[in-house]
Amino acid sequence: MDLGIKGLRVMVSAGANGIGLAIARSFVAEGARVAVCDVDAAALAALARTDPTLHASNCDVSQRDQVGRWFDAALAHLGGLDCLVNNAGIAGPTGTVDTIAPEDWDRCIAVDLTGQFNCVRLAVPALRASANASIVNVSSLAGRLGFALRTPYAAAKWGVIGLMRSLAVELGPDQIRVNALLPGVVSGERQQRVLTAKAQARGVSFEEVERAAFAGTSIKQYVTPEQLADYVVYLSSPRAATISGQALSVCGDTNMLS
Numbered sequence: 001m002d003l004g005i006k007g008l009r010v011m012v013s014a015g016a017n018g019i020g021l022a023i024a025r026s027f028v029a030e031g032a033r034v035a036v037c038d039v040d041a042a043a044l045a046a047l048a049r050t051d052p053t054l055h056a057s058n059c060d061v062s063q064r065d066q067v068g069r070w071f072d073a074a075l076a077h078l079g080g081l082d083c084l085v086n087n088a089g090i091a092g093p094t095g096t097v098d099t100i101a102p103e104d105w106d107r108c109i110a111v112d113l114t115g116q117f118n119c120v121r122l123a124v125p126a127l128r129a130s131a132n133a134s135i136v137n138v139s140s141l142a143g144r145l146g147f148a149l150r151t152p153y154a155a156a157k158w159g160v161i162g163l164m165r166s167l168a169v170e171l172g173p174d175q176i177r178v179n180a181l182l183p184g185v186v187s188g189e190r191q192q193r194v195l196t197a198k199a200q201a202r203g204v205s206f207e208e209v210e211r212a213a214f215a216g217t218s219i220k221q222y223v224t225p226e227q228l229a230d231y232v233v234y235l236s237s238p239r240a241a242t243i244s245g246q247a248l249s250v251c252g253d254t255n256m257l258s
Contacts, residue, residue, distance in 0.1 A: 003237035006031030008132070009078040010236070011071075013061050013119060014088035015054070016043035019138070019186065022225035023085055026233045028053055035074035037061070037088075061088040061115030062107075071122045081126035083236040086116040086137045086160075092153040094197040105152045112156035116163060127176050134177040134236050137164045141184045141249060147257045149201055161247050168245030177244040179235055184251025185213050187222035216256025223250055 010027050014020040015036025021043075024034045028051070037059035038044050044056045055077045059070040075081060092108030093100050116137055127133040142150060143157030164180040171178055185191060199209040214220040228250055234240055235248075 003030055003233065003239060005132075005233070005237050008032040008082045008236060009080050009130075010034045010083045010085065011074050011078075011081060011119075011123070012036045012085040012087055013059070013115070014038055015085075016040050016047055016056065018189075019183070019225045019228055020085075020087040021051075022229040023087060023232050024054055025051065026226070026229035027083075027236075030233055032083075032233075032236075033078055035070075035078055037070045037074075060111075061118055062110040064118050067115075067118045067122065071119075075126055080129060081123060082130040082132055082134070084119060084123040084127070084135045085232055086119055086135065088112075088115050089138065089140075089156075091194050091197075092150065092156070094149050094194070094201050096149065097151050100152065108152035109156050109159075112153065113159040113163070116160060120163075120167065124171065124174075124176070127171075128174050130176075132236075132238055132241075133175060134179070134240070135164075135167065135171075136232050136235055137178070137180045139164070139180045139182050139247065141182050141251045141254055142257060143180070143182055144247065144249070145254075145257045149198060164247065165245055172244060177235070177240065179244060180247045181228060181232060181235075182247055182249040182251065183228055184217065184223050184249070184254045186228070187224055191222070213257075214252075217252045217254040219252030221252060223252065 012024045015024045016038035027034050035055040037057045039060050047056045057070045059066045089112045093104040139160040140157040142154040143161045147154040168178040195209050199206045
């Protein structure tokens with residue numbers, strides 16, 4: 001299927017590894033031009049060898065001065081912007097609400113929610129000049145369901161949904177589509193760390209926590225970064241011209257988080 005996005009100008013936050021890198025690579029495979037940022041210096045350095053077509057910058061999305069520098073460099077390189085993928089996020093602390101350190105709460109909200117605002121506010125002026133403009137905010141299934149022991153993360157991801165829905169209404173008259181992606185249990189090192197931390201917090205085995213993670217899911221298998229990437233690329237294409245304001249789950253039909 002030709003998605004009609006050859007030459008699309010795309011920015012992906014946290015695009016040097018994991019879900020973000022899968023998204024960036026899927027865009028490149030469709031002929032798009034992509035600029036990424038990340039806080040992982042080693043991963044950014046590796047891109048020069050593995051993905052030389054990606055324009056890469058070091059940026060912590062919670063820091064507005066760094067976001068400003070990333071946008072200046074990326075927009076100059078791309079010559080404009082058609083799609084912003086707000087992918088940057090951290091897992092945040094695992095623990096009961098009374099034991100979570102306030103600074104850990106603040107950091108999670110700053111990266112996972114405020115970081116998206118920091119990027120969107122700079123992207124919108126450039127997106128208004130695009131004939132096929134879109135924003136995809138990566139949320140989580142934790143943005144639709146309650147999530148014990150992960151309250152900062154869940155609160156941030158619920159906030160991402162509210163941000164998306166408000167932006168869809170606000171930016172619709174400018175023909176800018178805004179959607180949110182809600183991954184379920186995604187394969188990779190980050191998910192393994194989250195499950196390990198939860199097992200330690202509950203004093204049970206990793207295997208028990210992993211089984212519980214899929215207990216409320218119809219299709220009991222991990223979502224892959226590549227599946228998520230395919231969805232994001234489609235949402236950026238003219239074929240998705242009337243899809244906006246949607247919280248789109250890729251989760252194997254999960255109805256409960258544990």
